Structures are given as C-alpha cells and as structure tokens.
Amino acid sequence: MCPTSDGSHSLAAIVCDHVASGQKPILLAVRTAPEDPDDSGWQFLCASDDHESEDQAQVWLLSEVLRKHPELTWWVSSPAGTRLGRKDERSPWMPV
Numbered sequence: 001m002c003p004t005s006d007g008s009h010s011l012a013a014i015v016c017d018h019v020a021s022g023q024k025p026i027l028l029a030v031r032t033a034p035e036d037p038d039d040s041g042w043q044f045l046c047a048s049d050d051h052e053s054e055d056q057a058q059v060w061l062l063s064e065v066l067r068k069h070p071e072l073t074w075w076v077s078s079p080a081g082t083r084l085g086r087k088d089e090r091s092p093w094m095p096v
Contacts, residue, residue: 008076009063011040017056018046025089026069028096033080041080044069 011034018024024046034041040062066073075084075093085096 008040009061009066011062012038012059013040013042013044013062013065015058015060015065016043016045016048017058018048019044020058020060024048026065026072027086027088029072029075029082029084029093031078031080031082040076042076047085 015026019026026044027047028045030043030045031041032043042062042065043057044065062076066076071093072084075082078084083096084093086093
C-alpha cells in the first residue's frame with residue numbers, strides 16, 4: 001500500500017488500553033468496515049489476552065496513531081478485512 005492523502009488521518013481509530021497507556025506496543029492492527037463517517041475502521045491492539053473490558057479501549061484520531069507509529073502510514077488505506085501483525089515493536093508489519 002502507499003501513503004494516503006484522502007483525509008482519512010482525521011478519522012477515529014480504536015486503541016486498546018494497554019497501548020493507550022504506553023504499557024505495551026501495538027502488535028496487531030485490524031481494519032473492519034467503518035461504522036460511521038468519522039470511523040476509520042482501524043483498531044490498534046497489543047495482542048494480549050488480558051483485557052478486562054472492551055470499554056477500556058480509547059478512541060484516538062488516526063493521525064495520533066500515525067504520529068507515534070509512522071511505519072503504519074503505508075497501510076492505512078488498506079481495505080476492511082486487513083489484519084497486520086508483528087512479533088515485537090522492532091519487527092516489520094506483515095499481513096496475518
């Protein structure tokens with residue numbers, strides 16, 4: 001994929017509580033069909049099984065995620081159904 005210039009960086013994304021608090025890195029990125037016009041469909045997760053509740057996830061602007069993880073810019077225009085993963089924060093993103 002290539003960087004997007006379609007304005008999608010101002011759309012919302014879901015970030016798990018572990019990533020939002022800085023406890024864990026993003027290791028899984030999943031794009032679902034957007035639920036409304038302000039939704040990017042992206043979810044950025046730590047890939048941990050110890051989430052107490054989905055209610056603890058945060059909504060960030062996609063641009064906030066990309067500012068912290070610019071390597072994801074190449075993937076943000078990928079279609080719904082895209083799943084990306086990496087082994088650790090130094091590993092490259094790969095479709096999973």
